[in-house]
């Protein structure tokens with residue numbers, strides 16, 4: 071993907087985030103100088119998507135330590151906790167932040183000053199983005215191999231929900247990575263992208279990415295799933311994840327669970343594609359996942375236009391949990407997991 075479309079750029083000791091709130095109309099980068107600005111950028115969804123939230127947090131902590139004269143592990147922990155609180159559902163945030171905390175405390179114990187820890191955090195952030203290219207490509211090939219096993223060499227019709235491409239992942243992507251690589255191998259007939267109400271990640275972001283990659287697609291409303299699946303228009307569905315519990319229950323963008331249930335009904339395979347940083351095996355099942363509640367006006371307004379009578383109450387959960395019984399396979403960089411096989415997930419995660 072063209073350098074210009076990388077959503078996170080570290081250059082000249084500064085963090086630049088592509089303001090995803092303005093897409094697809096405008097491609098504007100916001101310059102971030104502080105921890106607080108990084109926290110706000112994550113909260114306000116200037117940057118979003120589980121992996122990119124985690125990567126941005128690493129650079130946010132680098133910016134923070136750059137401006138400290140003297141720090142202790144306790145002070146570092148406070149900064150890390152502030153970062154983790156920015157958004158609650160995607161575990162990638164705490165996964166990366168906790169790794170930064172370990173790095174900071176280990177360097178402090180070796181007698182390093184904040185000015186010496188700063189470049190190490192930057193290096194760590196760049197490394198993680200770089201590594202995600204390899205991991206996402208591995209996952210994409212595992213997804214393709216699975217489709218070849220199921221459907222052979224014919225071209226496939228695929229469906230996806232929310233946004234899981236380079237805007238969410240900083241590289242080829244997770245679910246959209248499978249689609250993108252399959253397309254580059256000439257294996258995709260057509261893609262159906264859910265618009266993803268209410269924040270429209272599908273129409274604003276996935277459609278933007280599919281257009282840039284010249285992948286043939288149609289944008290559909292979420293309610294079209296039953297129509298499309300019952301008419302045989304979709305061979306398989308690929309989605310990302312924000313947190314995967316030890317039994318395979320998966321939190322992802324609101325609407326994912328509905329789609330998985332419809333897929334099961336029509337016998338359409340439903341796959342979750344996510345790196346190990348999206349797994350939280352400390353929780354036994356999805357009931358332990360905190361679901362972020364977003365502001366009411368994300369539903370009742372669109373770009374300042376009132377869509378419902380003034381004062382209409384809304385409930386806006388940003389994620390839901392898909393029961394592992396509805397998931398045909400979870401694909402991570404370590405391999406393919408069938409959540410129906412008890413214990414397989416833990417074995418793969420710890421391999």
Ligand code: MRU
Nearest residue numbers: 118119120232234238310311323
């Ligand atoms: O609220 P968002 O836009 O950050 O939610 C993004 C999603 O739910 C994605 O599907 C998920 O993070 C997987 S990203 C590879």
